[in-house]
Amino acid sequence: LKATLEKRQSGRFCPPSLSPLASEDDVGHLLAFSPHQLDAFQIVGACAALRGESAFVSAHTSAGKSLVATLAAFLTLRRASSSSSSSSSSSSSSSSSSSSSSSSSSSSSSSSSSSSSSSSSSSSSSSLAASASPAPCVLYLSPVKALSNQKYRELTETFREVATVGLLTGDEIKNMRAKPHIVVATTEIIRNRLLKQSGGDFDFFRCLKLVIIDEFHFFADARRGTVWEELLLLLRQAQGNISGVSSLQFVFLSASLEQPTSFASWFSLTFRQVSFSI
Secondary structure, three states: OHHHHHHHHOOOOOOOOOOOOOOHHHHHHHHHHOOOOOOHHHHHHHHHHHOOOEEEEEOOOOOOHHHHHHHHHHHHHHHHHHHHHHHHHHHHHHHHHHOHHHHHHHHHHHHHHHHHHHHHHHOOHHHOOOOOOOOOOEEEEEOOHHHHHHHHHHHHHHOOOOOOEEEEOOOOEEOHHHOOOEEEEEHHHHHHHHHHHOOOOOHHHOOOOEEEEOOHHHHHOOOOHHHHHHHHHHHHHHHHHOHHHOOOEEEEEEOOOOOHHHHHHHHHHHHOOOEEEO
16 A cells, blocks of 8 residues: 555556555555655555554654644545545335336435535545534644634644534633534543533544544543543544444644654554554
């Protein structure tokens, strides 16, 4: 998969055998969405995203860690959109066989779907559904409100033609009525929401597929680190309560967490999934 990305972005692409979760189409759309050629560590992060696997990205400030998270979010939304489209299409075809009126409605839906599909071949952005999401597919968490506000602006700009972005902090709530595909929030806000919903009402999290946690070195902070640990343990509990969260993917970003491989081992044991340390 790594060789595929390197060859494809340098123009030397020849179709290889890809990971079961990654199609040539995914690779092409991911590279088209990226604002520039990927660096070596970004290619490794993109491989993890294409396989739907979690990653811990440790690199110095301004190295481009955020791009790995952005590409993972793009692929998550693209796959969620494809899954939603195929289930819609199957539902419309089943209703068309039962009555002629539903057949007419299904035909209209199918025509709109095929028009969307044809425009997606020309641009990676248009490949994602423009409709609102019933609940967020992606959470982008940061430790401070100022960083959350900054990331909200950046992601709104990056995904402006692709998805809706919402903001949830202690001070501000933006665009949440639009049922955003991506929610940027402070870690404490989401931890508190999980605590309130631990009785079984996980509605906010029912479509969740990807959690991005920025400035993850706060995990080792003596005063605030327990919030991050609680968040992860509550999300693990949520996986057992919501069918849509059975294979939650994580991207952790940090420039300075000590012993990231020890954390990766703890994470793999806790969530029973592979985590790449990059």
